[in-house]
Amino acid sequence: MNKFKGQLREEKVDGRRLTVYLPPSYEKTLDTYPVVYFQDGGDLFAPDRSDVLPRLERMMGSCKLPELMLVGVEPCHRLNDYSPWPVPAHASRYSRHAFGGQGDRYLEKLSKLIKPYVDSHYRTKPEREHTALVGASLGALISLYAAYTHPSIYSRIGCLSTSIWFEGFMDYMNRHQLDSQMRIYMDIGLQESRSSSYQDQELLRLTEAAFKQIKASGVPDDQIILVRDEHGRHRPSAFIRRLPEALEWLYHD
Secondary structure: OOOOOOOOOOEEEEOOEEEEOOOOOOOOOOOOEEEEEEEOOOOOOOOOOOOOOHHHHHHHHHHOOOOOOEEOOOOOHHHHHOOOEEEOOOOOOOOOEEEEEOOHHHHHHHHHHHHHHHHHHOEEOOOOHEEEEEEHHHHHHHHHHHHHOOOOOOEEEEEEOOOOOOHHHHHHHHHHHOOOOOOOEEEEEOOHHHHHOOOHHHHHHHHHHHHHHHHHOOHHHHHHHEEEEEOOOOOOOHHHHHHHHHHHHOOOO
């Protein structure tokens, strides 16, 4: 296990397990902290999977990153929670899976039940300007969707290899505007587009189209970035490797 100086705690809210990371100074001061909410539980910062927490702590110590609280929210059913609307099995050329379309319900629970619980039990900065939502793949999709549906709650969105191929999502983006104060980090592994699967081959093209659409919707150039990872594949190890860079950009004001 990689050693880190902060603390990890587990909570349970509405049947969902929360993995809460508290930065090194939390027990030593009465400071309040920005909060980053993660999809897929604590997978992106779990100390038994990577050294990302020590890396983040070094960045906090050198002032490249403010001290942050991290809250991983476990899904109940990933394909349902992270899909904005239902898509039947085999209805999409990009996936054979059925998606339950419970994304709105999930985001309501996250925003009106889980976040208030965290804000009332920990010393957070609860305002939108201090609150981020980060995910990978389908977790990135629902995080980006939240930028449209809950702009008063989240102002910093991290999208690692977004499943932007989800049926109807580009059409949704074309019909809706984003808050101009939103700050959005996007990335894509260039090796994803060199896979043999049609889904992966389309991912780069669709991600670049989504990036252009977000800029066209009114988000200023300095509030959005698309990082292209030359060696990145659609794997958790690639998402985790890019996470510190994503958080540094999201909180570099």
